[in-house]
Amino acid sequence: xxxxxxxxxxxxxxxxxxxxxxxxxxxxxxxxxxxxxxxxxxxxxxxxxxxxxxxxxxxxxxxxxxxxxxxxxxxxxxxxxxxxxxxxxxxxxxxxxxxxxxxxxxxxxxxxxxxxxxxxxxxxxxxxxxxxxxxxxxxxxxxxxxxxxxxxxxxxxxxxxxxxxxxxxxxxxxxxxxx
Amino acid sequence: xxxxxxxxxxxxxxxxxxxxxxxxxxxxxxxxxxxxxxxxxxxxxxxxxxxxxxxxxxxxxxxxxxxxxxxxxxxxxxxxxxxxxxxxxxxxxxxxxxxxxxxxxxxxxxxxxxxxxxxxxxxxxxxxxxxxxxxxxxxxxxxxxxxxxxxxxxxxxxxxxxxxxxxxxxxxxxxxxxxxxxxxxxxxxxxxxxxxxxxxxxxxxxxxxxxxxxxxxxxxxxxxxxxxxxxxxxxxxxxxxxxxxxxxxxxxxxxxxxxxxxxxxxxxxxxxxxxxxxxxxxxxxxxxxxxxxxxxxxxxxxxxxxxxxxxxxxxxxxxxxxxxxxxxxxxxxxxxxxxxxxxxxxxxxxxxxxxxxxxxxxxxxxxxxxxxxxxxxxxxxxxxxxxxxxxxxxxxxxxxxxxx
Numbered sequence: 095x096x097x098x099x100x101x102x103x104x105x106x107x108x109x110x111x112x113x114x115x116x117x118x119x120x121x122x123x124x125x126x127x128x129x130x131x132x133x134x135x136x137x138x139x140x141x142x143x144x145x146x147x148x149x150x151x152x153x154x155x156x157x158x159x160x161x162x163x164x165x166x167x168x169x170x171x172x173x174x175x176x177x178x179x180x181x182x183x184x185x186x187x188x189x190x191x192x193x194x195x196x197x198x199x200x201x202x203x204x205x206x207x208x209x210x211x212x213x214x215x216x217x218x219x220x221x222x223x224x225x226x227x228x229x230x231x232x233x234x235x236x237x238x239x240x241x242x243x244x245x246x247x248x249x250x251x252x253x254x255x256x257x258x259x260x261x262x263x264x265x266x267x268x269x270x271x272x273x
Numbered sequence: 274x275x276x277x278x279x280x281x282x283x284x285x286x287x288x289x290x291x292x293x294x295x296x297x298x299x300x301x302x303x304x305x306x307x308x309x310x311x312x313x314x315x316x317x318x319x320x321x322x323x324x325x326x327x328x329x330x331x332x333x334x335x336x337x338x339x340x341x342x343x344x345x346x347x348x349x350x351x352x353x354x355x356x357x358x359x360x361x362x363x364x365x366x367x368x369x370x371x372x373x374x375x376x377x378x379x380x381x382x383x384x385x386x387x388x389x390x391x392x393x394x395x396x397x398x399x400x401x402x403x404x405x406x407x408x409x410x411x412x413x414x415x416x417x418x419x420x421x422x423x424x425x426x427x428x429x430x431x432x433x434x435x436x437x438x439x440x441x442x443x444x445x446x447x448x449x450x451x452x453x454x455x456x457x458x459x460x461x462x463x464x465x466x467x468x469x470x471x472x473x474x475x476x477x478x479x480x481x482x483x484x485x486x487x488x489x490x491x492x493x494x495x496x497x498x499x500x501x502x503x504x505x506x507x508x509x510x511x512x513x514x515x516x517x518x519x520x521x522x523x524x525x526x527x528x529x530x531x532x533x534x535x536x537x538x539x540x541x542x543x544x545x546x547x548x549x550x551x552x553x554x555x556x557x558x559x560x561x562x563x564x565x566x567x568x569x570x571x572x573x574x575x576x577x578x579x580x581x582x583x584x585x586x587x588x589x590x591x592x593x594x595x596x597x598x599x600x601x602x603x604x605x606x607x608x609x610x611x612x613x614x615x616x617x618x619x620x621x622x623x624x625x626x627x628x629x630x631x632x633x634x635x636x637x638x639x640x641x642x643x644x645x646x647x648x649x650x651x652x653x654x655x656x657x658x659x660x661x662x663x664x665x666x667x668x669x670x671x672x673x674x675x676x677x
Contacts, residue, residue, distance in 0.1 A: 139371055139610050167498050170613065171639035173624050188624065190611050190639070194498055194512060197519040201611060222501030225647040233335075248328040248676060257336055258635075264333075264340055 118142065120164050120200065124157065131157070136203075143201040151189070151204050152214045158191060158200070159219055166191035166200065169216070172226035174234040176260045184208040185234060189216070206236065215241040233258035293321060300329050304407040304662040307672030309646070311661070318657050323650040330676035338636035342602035343369050344443055346636065351437035353638060354674040356399050359392040359428070360616040362441040365636075367522060368612035368623040369443045372605050373577060380568040381445040382524045387458070387561035388431065388440060389523075390554040394465070395424040396617035396669075397547050397554075404544070404666035405476055408485050413475050420468050423461050430454055444578035445571035455562060462559050469551055477548070486540040490652040490664035493538060500651065501644045504619025505550060506668060509543035511536040516615035528557050540667040547669070577603045602631030618642055618669050640674040 121135050121144065131154050134145035146154050158166040171190040178184070183205040191200050204213055215238040216223045227238040228247040235256040238244060246253060255262050299310040308329035314322040334353065338346050350361035363385060370377065377385075402417030425435045430451055432438035440447050476482050492502070497510040507514055515532040517525040533549035535542035571578045579598055580591035597603075607629040613622040619641025626635040645668045652664050 138608050141610060143609075169501055170620060171611070171622050171624065171637070173635075173637040173639070175626055175635040175637075177634075188609075188611075190622065190624070192613075192620075194514050199520070199611070199613075201609075220501065221499050222644060222647065225643065229643075246328075248331045250328070257333060260339075262336075264336060 120158065120161070123161060123163060124154070128153075128157070141199070141201060143203050145203045145205065148204045148206065148213050151187075151202065152216050152219060154202060155189065155191075155216045155219045158202075164200075165193045165195050168192040168194050169220040169222050169226070170199070172216075172223060172230055174230040174236055174258070176234060176258065178260045179208070182207060185211060185236060187213055187230060187236060211236045212239050213237070214239050217241055232256070235259070298661070300326075305665060306403065306670055309665075309670070309672055309675075311649075313658065313661070315658065318659075320653050320656050320658060320661060323653045323661070325646055325649055327646070327672070327675050330672045332677070334677045335635075335637060338633055340632065342631050343605060343633060344598070344602065346633070347439050347442065348437070350638075351434075351439055352673060353640065353677060354396075354616065354618065354621075354642065354671045355436055356396040356671055357392055357617045358436065358438055359388050359440060360396075360614065360621060361638075362439060363389055363523070364612055364614045364616070364621045364623045364638075365625075366441045366443045367614070368610050368625040369605065370572075371610045371612055372608055372625060372627055373443070373574070374606075375444050375572045375574055375577065377445060377523075377572055378569045379524070380449075380566060381570040381572075383561050383564050383566075384446060384450060384570065385441060385523050386525065386528070387558055387565075388428065390558040390561065391424050391427060391458075391461075393554045393617040394551050394558075395421045395428075397551050398424075400547060400666075400669040401472060401476075404663075404669075405482070407662045407666045408482060410476060410479065410482060413472060416468070416471060416475065420465065423464070427454070427458055427461060430457065442571075442578070444574050445569075449570045450565075455565065458558070458562055462555060462562070465555050466552070469548070469555075473548070483541065485660075485663055486544055486667070487537075489540045489656060489660045490667060491537070491539045492648065492652055496651065497538065497648075500648045502619070502648055503641050503644065504615065504617070505546045506543055506619065506645050506648075508532065508534045509546045509667075510538035511542075516613050516620055520613060522612075522614060528560050530557050540663050543667040543669075604629060604631055605633070613639070616641055618671070618674075619645060638674070638677060640677065642668075642670040642672075642674045646670050646675055 124132055131146060131150040132144055133147050136143040158164045170192045173188050175186040185206040187204045189202040213236060215227055227241055230236050231238060231244055232246040232248055233256055294315045296313050296315060297310060298313055299305040300308040310326040312324040312326060313320055334349050337349055347362055347365060350365045351358040353361050398417040398421040402414035405413035428438050429435045431454060432440035432447060492510055494510045494512050497507050511534050513532055513534050518532060530553045533546050535545050575594045580595050584591040585595055605627045607627050609626040611622055611624045613620050621641055622639035624637040625633055628634040653661050
């Protein structure tokens with residue numbers, strides 16, 4: 095039952111792109127068009143990460159969504175990360191983009207200082223960002239400016255603190271009871 | 274539907290009520306598949322606005338990962354999407370393997386594909402049974418769980434656990450398949466196609482089921498992509514996208530299977546996609562079974578993979594490695610990866626960030642149920658209350674994965 099290559103992929107589809115293909119032409123395209131939108135590029139483990147200044151994140155997202163070579167029409171995920179209270183910048187917000195026609199992926203990263211955790215919302219670019227941003231707000235306290243409905247999503251509304259921050263204790267500050 | 278038997282003295286009122294009513298559906302409602310609460314704003318029986326309220330099952334799993342060694346995290350993943358635990362195991366261990374740069378032996382990859390496809394069938398069987406039960410067809414449920422039981426027995430034979438197998442390990446498998454597994458698996462695969470025909474006979478031609486599902490909960494392909502739908506829900510809107518094809522992992526590119534799509538984007542289309550997917554998973558399982566060749570099931574990485582019990586009795590270094598892995602864990606190179614797989618419900622992505630130690634700095638699960646549920650307000654707008662149940666069933670959500 096060894097599958098031959100001729101009966102695997104239907105012809106009109108693009109060739110499957112494995113994770114290792116780095117969309118470096120996209121990086122050069124962004125570099126060429128808007129060099130100020132790109133703070134750093136990291137290539138590691140076969141994945142490309144572009145560090146974006148936070149005020150430009152929505153612009154970069156819509157740029158990549160509409161760029162014919164990129165076509166990142168699918169926002170796979172947004173997740174925050176905390177580097178620890180002693181680090182500066184302390185917080186990261188990672189945007190994982192995917193193209194449903196070209197099958198490639200890219201990660202955009204925004205770095206935030208602890209005293210100013212505001213990022214422009216990308217709900218205007220992909221509506222799926224809504225719940226992802228609410229989750230990141232809930233867990234890390236990152237505030238997405240322009241979000242239509244920025245409430246806690248997993249934890250109760252009166253919860254104190256942000257649970258996935260490194261300085262939040264694993265067992266919480268005190269036993270929680272509904273008020 | 275027009276009815277000819279209304280007496281003439283009754284005036285038929287066919288306009289919306291002036292008042293709207295807000296009701297709470299769940300979290301104990303049986304058709305919300307767990308502890309989902311919906312805030313429904315109703316105009317008569319028509320849904321004006323739906324607001325999902327989640328978090329009742331939140332157990333802080335992503336926080337817990339940061340306090341556990343990499344190999345201990347596998348056990349937590351079982352409890353996320355508890356209908357597809359092997360898929361969760363796979364996404365987690367493959368993310369860690371990507372950071373470590375491990376090569377997985379061919380036999381281990383084939384067994385992973387085989388087990389994941391069996392698990393996908395089991396997951397779809399639970400969806401089919403409960404979806405039909407929600408709509409009112411009770412019989413299908415028993416037939417589905419009869420077949421699912423056979424798969425759970427196979428998973429139990431391989432891993433020792435029925436619902437929480439933790440069968441995949443970083444670098445390979447917990448252990449090789451037991452003696453006689455291949456014959457039992459063949460027996461199941463022979464019995465399964467007639468069972469699918471049975472489901473079709475029970476449900477597909479049923480006029481009540483068709484009326485309850487066709488044209489309900491529509492979403493267009495553009496909206497589906499914009500809202501991040503994935504898996505069978507996205508393919509039910511006519512988008513030909515499957516991560517097994519787009520970004521192949523675990524040698525999926527070597528298997529011959531189709532990606533079923535349906536153009537309509539309604540509950541019926543998602544039903545048909547999953548029914549056809551079960552047959553494709555059956556096909557992949559049969560191919561994987563025929564490709565099984567003897568060989569190692571663990572990668573050649575003594576500092577990461579636990580040694581065999583026998584080797585520990587005769588080799589000093591195996592004993593030392595075992596002690597170090599269990600007591601201190603293993604260090605993973607610093608960096609971050611995002612590893613997506615096609616789970617039974619859609620794109621399951623694991624974001625893993627390492628600082629170089631034996632515990633991850635951050636693990637995030639992009640659960641397909643989480644994203645698929647966020648589309649419910651769009652699908653439910655303008656539908657009847659009773660159809661909400663059908664739409665939730667067609668989304669195939671698991672609250673364990675949504676709340677994490």
